[in-house]
Amino acid sequence: MPKKTVAVLVLVAFLITTIGCHHTVKRPPEKLEGGSEKIIKIALVDGRVIEFDADGGRYSSETRQISGYTPVAALATYQGRDTVISSFEPVNMPVDSVLQVWVRKSDPALTVLAVLTVTVLVALVAALVAAAFKESCPFVYAWDGQKYVFDAEPLGGAICEGLQRSECSRLEYAAPDAGRYRVKFRNEVPETQYLDQVGLLVVDHAPDQLIVPDAACRLHVISNARSPLGATDESGADIRTFVAERDGLAWQTHMTESALKRTADTRHHLAFEFAKPVGAKHARLIVNAGTAIWGSNMIREMLQMRGSQVDQWYREVNRRGAKALELLSFNLREEMYLLKLYVQGDDSLLERALIPGGGPFLAEDRVIGFDVSDIPGDRLTLRLNPPKGFWMIDYLAVEYDDSTMAAPRAVPVGSAQDQSGRDITAELAAIDSVRYVMPRVGDWADISFAAPPGAPDLARSVFLVTTGYYEIQIDKKAPEQTALIHRMLSEPGAIITYAIDKYVEWTQQQARDN
Numbered sequence: 001m002p003k004k005t006v007a008v009l010v011l012v013a014f015l016i017t018t019i020g021c022h023h024t025v026k027r028p029p030e031k032l033e034g035g036s037e038k039i040i041k042i043a044l045v046d047g048r049v050i051e052f053d054a055d056g057g058r059y060s061s062e063t064r065q066i067s068g069y070t071p072v073a074a075l076a077t078y079q080g081r082d083t084v085i086s087s088f089e090p091v092n093m094p095v096d097s098v099l100q101v102w103v104r105k106s107d108p109a110l111t112v113l114a115v116l117t118v119t120v121l122v123a124l125v126a127a128l129v130a131a132a133f134k135e136s137c138p139f140v141y142a143w144d145g146q147k148y149v150f151d152a153e154p155l156g157g158a159i160c161e162g163l164q165r166s167e168c169s170r171l172e173y174a175a176p177d178a179g180r181y182r183v184k185f186r187n188e189v190p191e192t193q194y195l196d197q198v199g200l201l202v203v204d205h206a207p208d209q210l211i212v213p214d215a216a217c218r219l220h221v222i223s224n225a226r227s228p229l230g231a232t233d234e235s236g237a238d239i240r241t242f243v244a245e246r247d248g249l250a251w252q253t254h255m256t257e258s259a260l261k262r263t264a265d266t267r268h269h270l271a272f273e274f275a276k277p278v279g280a281k282h283a284r285l286i287v288n289a290g291t292a293i294w295g296s297n298m299i300r301e302m303l304q305m306r307g308s309q310v311d312q313w314y315r316e317v318n319r320r321g322a323k324a325l326e327l328l329s330f331n332l333r334e335e336m337y338l339l340k341l342y343v344q345g346d347d348s349l350l351e352r353a354l355i356p357g358g359g360p361f362l363a364e365d366r367v368i369g370f371d372v373s374d375i376p377g378d379r380l381t382l383r384l385n386p387p388k389g390f391w392m393i394d395y396l397a398v399e400y401d402d403s404t405m406a407a408p409r410a411v412p413v414g415s416a417q418d419q420s421g422r423d424i425t426a427e428l429a430a431i432d433s434v435r436y437v438m439p440r441v442g443d444w445a446d447i448s449f450a451a452p453p454g455a456p457d458l459a460r461s462v463f464l465v466t467t468g469y470y471e472i473q474i475d476k477k478a479p480e481q482t483a484l485i486h487r488m489l490s491e492p493g494a495i496i497t498y499a500i501d502k503y504v505e506w507t508q509q510q511a512r513d514n
Contacts, residue, residue: 039066042093043100045254047241050091057091059101066093066101096256100249137470138193138438139361142174143182149173151183153362156291157337158469159299162318164196166431166467168213169364171200174462176451180414183464185445187438190473194435197467198416198428200449201408204458211406211461212286212367215356219406219463220367225286225397226274234269243272243396246365252292252392257504260388266496267335267385271344272396276380280400281373283380288395289355290363291337295390298336298499300472305485307478314471326489334495336390341370344381350374355384363394369403387496389503408463409452416447431467 038056043049050070057068068091137156141148152169174181181200187193203211203219210222231240233251242251253260253268276283306313316323331338337357342349352370372380380398416425418436424445427436436445454460488495 037103039068040102042066042098042102043249044093044097045099046237047239047249049249050093052091059095064095066095066098067091096258099252099254138185138195138466138468139188140169140171140464140466141184141186142171143177143184144173145175145177148184150362152364152464152466153359154464154466155468155470156296156358156360157299159303160314160317160471161194161469162314162320162324164194164467164469166197166217166465167358167364168201168217168219169362169464169466170213171462171464179451181411181449181451181462183447183449185438185447187441187443190441191470192473193438193443193468193470195428195438195445195466195468196435197431197465198413198447199465200411201463201465202411202452203406203408203461203463204454205406205461207459209459210286210365211463212365213463214367214369217463217465219408219461220284221404221406222284222286222367222399223404225399227397228272228274230271230273231396232271234265239270243393246288246395248394250288250363250392250394253388253390255294255389255503255507257507260500260504266493266500267387270384270386270393272382272384274380274382274398276372276375276378276398277400278378281371282401282403283370283372284399284403285341285353285355285368285370285382286365286395286397286399287355287368287393288363288365289339289357289391289393290359291357292390292392293360294499294503295336295357296360298390298495298502300474301499301502302488302495303472304474304478305481305488307474307480308476309480310474310476330489330495333492335385335387336495339384339386339391341368342383342385343370343372343375344383345375349383357391360392363392365395367403372400387499389499390496411449411452414448414450416445418446419444435468 037059039052039059040056041049041051042057052068053071055068057066059066070089070091137153137158139150140152140154142151143149151171151173154167154169155165157163158165171181171183174183183198185193185195185198201217201219205211205221208223210225212220212222214220227244228240231238231243233239239251242249251270303310313323317327332340332354339355339357340351341353341355343352344350353368355368356366358364382396382398384393386393413425413428416423416428416436418424419442424436427434428445428447438445488498
C-alpha cells in the first residue's frame, strides 16, 4: 500500500465514494474530539499498532482513554481439524500512551453535500483540516482518473521571496486522463502563495526500482536499499518499527507534558545501525522525514514575534544579506527545519549532510549522499539529534557506492487557469519575476500536462516540480518582541524550550475549554 494511502489525509476517496461522507485522517492524540469520530487504529509510543473492529474505538475526554475491541485470530482444533477462529479482545488504552491515531469521521451535516462536485468537496474538507492544524504552504491535489486526491505539499518553510526554492514531489495518485495529467494547487490557510514555475518529471523504469529525488530535483534509481538493523532513541528504546518501512507510521516526539519535560535536554538522540560492505566509499541515505505539526505551527509563532516589523525583516532576508545569514545560522544551530546527519566515527561524531524538512501532512522521500570512506568495518551508525516537537521520521534506508541516475522526461505546463477561469499558463512557464499569486483562502490553480506515452512492461513515477514561496498572514499591528527575539537568537535551545512551553500552555487551555 502506498505510504500516502495511510498518511496524514486520505480524504477525498472516502468523501466521494460513500453516501455518509466519511473520511479518514491521521492525527496526534491531543487532537481527538470524541463524538462522531470512529478510531480505526492507534500507534503506541512503543511502536505497537492496535487495529479496532468494525465498530471502531472511541475516545473519552472524561477518562482520557481510548476504548474498543480488537479482532484476534487464534488456531483451535475443531472436529479433529486445525481451524482459525476469530475473537475480540477489549482495549482500554490511556491516551498518554498513544503516539498517533487514525480516525474515521462521519458528519451528517455533510451528507447533503454528496451531490456537489469533487472540487468543492476537496476544498471544503481540506480547508477544515488545514484550519484546525494551522498548516502553511500550498496543498496539491492530483486527478486519479475519477477524483482529485491530496498528493503533495511543497515549499514548506519557504516563507518569503529570499527563501524561494524548487521542490520535487512524488505524485502517487496522478493518472493520465484523456492523455493529460491534471493537478490542482489550492491556498488552504491565511497566507499569500506565489507560484513561479510548475512542471512534471516523468520516469518509466523497472517495476522493482524506486525513483527518489534529491534536494536539487535530480532523480536517483534505488535498487538495493537496506533498512536499519537496529534503531534506538536516547533512552535505549527500540524505534525500528517506526522507520523500517514507508508506511506512514512515523517516529516523532511523544507530545505530553511529562514526556516533553522529562529531562532538561531539549533534543532526542537517535541512533541507526546499518550493514555496510567493507571498503564502501560512498553512501546514499533514502529518508522520509519532515516537520511535525507543532513545528509547523512554530513558523507562524516566530514570524508573529516580528509583528509590525515583519515586512522590514522580509525585505532584509530577500536581499540575502545579514538577516538571511542570521536565519540560516539560527536554523543550523537549532535544527528545527534542517536536521544534521552524523556518522559515528571511531571516537567522534562526523557531520556529513543536512536533511531538509517539509510537510507536516505529506513528507517526501529524499536521497542524501555522504562519504563513508573513513568508516572501517562492516557497520555504519548514523545519528540524529532532532529537537523535541519539530520532526517526524517515517523511513530510513541506505544504499552504497555509485549513484545511478534516472533520465526523466520534463513536461511543461500545457494549460492552466485560476478559479475565475483566467489563463495563467504564462505565469507558470518559467522561473522569472512573473508569478501566479494566490492571496486568499480558497484561491486555486487548475493545471494540466501532456502525458508522455509509456511502455506496458515498465512502471512509471511522476514528480511535480514546484518553484515558489509564500508569506504567512500575521497580525502586523502587534509590536515587535525585540527582547524575546534577541534571546531566541543568542541562547542555544531557547526556541525549543519556548516551543515546548507554548505547546503545554495550548494543551492546558484545551483541557480547560473542554
